[in-house]
Amino acid sequence: MLPRRIPLVIVSTLAVASATLTTSGSAPATAGGPTCFGAGITVNLGLGQHPTGQRDVILGTAGDDVIFAFRGDDLICGMGGHDTIQGGGGDDMIDGGTGADQVSYGTSPKAVTVSLAISGPQLTGGATGNDTLVGFEDLSGSPYDDTLTGDSNGNYIRARRGDDTVDGAAGQDTITASLGTDTCDGGPDADWARGCEVLTNVP
Numbered sequence: 418m419l420p421r422r423i424p425l426v427i428v429s430t431l432a433v434a435s436a437t438l439t440t441s442g443s444a445p446a447t448a449g450g451p452t453c454f455g456a457g458i459t460v461n462l463g464l465g466q467h468p469t470g471q472r473d474v475i476l477g478t479a480g481d482d483v484i485f486a487f488r489g490d491d492l493i494c495g496m497g498g499h500d501t502i503q504g505g506g507g508d509d510m511i512d513g514g515t516g517a518d519q520v521s522y523g524t525s526p527k528a529v530t531v532s533l534a535i536s537g538p539q540l541t542g543g544a545t546g547n548d549t550l551v552g553f554e555d556l557s558g559s560p561y562d563d564t565l566t567g568d569s570n571g572n573y574i575r576a577r578r579g580d581d582t583v584d585g586a587a588g589q590d591t592i593t594a595s596l597g598t599d600t601c602d603g604g605p606d607a608d609w610a611r612g613c614e615v616l617t618n619v620p
Contacts, residue, residue, distance in 0.1 A: 451476055453494035454474075454492045454510050456474045456492055458475075459474045460474065461476045462475070462476065462477050462484070471487075471488075473486060473489060473491045473492070476494055477493075477502075477514065478497070479497035479498060482498060482500045482501075483502075484500065484501070486502075486504050489505075489506070490508045490546070491504055491507060492510050495516075497514060498514075499516045500516065500519070502518065504548055506545060507546050508548065510551075511548065512552050514552055518553050519555035519573070520550055521556075521557040522542070522563075523558075523559065525544055528559055528563050528564075529542040529545055529558060529559050529561075529563050530542065531558070533566065533572060534569070535550070536550075536551065555572055555574070558574075558575065559577060560577050560578040561578070565581065566583075566584045567586045569587040571590055572585060572586075573591045573593075574591070574592050575593050576593070576594040578596045580597045581597060582600045583599065583600070583601045583602065583613070585602065585603045586604045587606060588606055590603055590604060591609050592611070594612035598614045600617075601613035602619075603616075
């Protein structure tokens with residue numbers, strides 16, 4: 418299986434710029450208005466608004482968004498498109514929405530443990546809190562020694578620097594690893610991997 422090209426999270430002028438257009442905290446849901454996890458929207462990317470660094474309720478667009486939240490217990494809904502979303506610090510609830518979406522921990526200051534197979538809150542790391550991940554097909558780790566796990570679908574999993582452990586689980590997965598000594602298990606299906614020093618269940 419050929420690797421799927423997924424946009425990387427490094428810097429997004431859309432997502433990381435400071436903004437004065439929004440207020441922090443959850444807003445009550447407005448009758449007939451958009452919501453995210455049942456809460457009223459405080460940051461609407463379709464209106465040119467940006468995350469504030471506080472507790473935001475963020476709504477993406479129908480296109481391919483790069484959403485970079487900061488600290489705070491954020492609620493993030495990517496909506497349509499192939500989105501890349503990073504929750505930052507705090508206990509975040511993130512829904513990728515439709516499309517092939519990627520959750521990223523690329524700027525985490527510590528190692529993370531993340532599984533796409535867990536639908537409820539999971540302790541992803543000491544710096545990234547207890548995150549709830551919904552509707553993600555792809556996963557990108559931190560620059561440290563991560564443990565990254567896919568789900569029963571075909572996932573793209575990117576291990577960055579560090580000595581990472583990657584388990585693609587079921588589905589036809591694509592795994593890429595970078596510097597460090599990485600251990601990769603593709604799972605029971607036909608998988609593809611590159612950059613892993615220790616390979617299991619990968620042709």
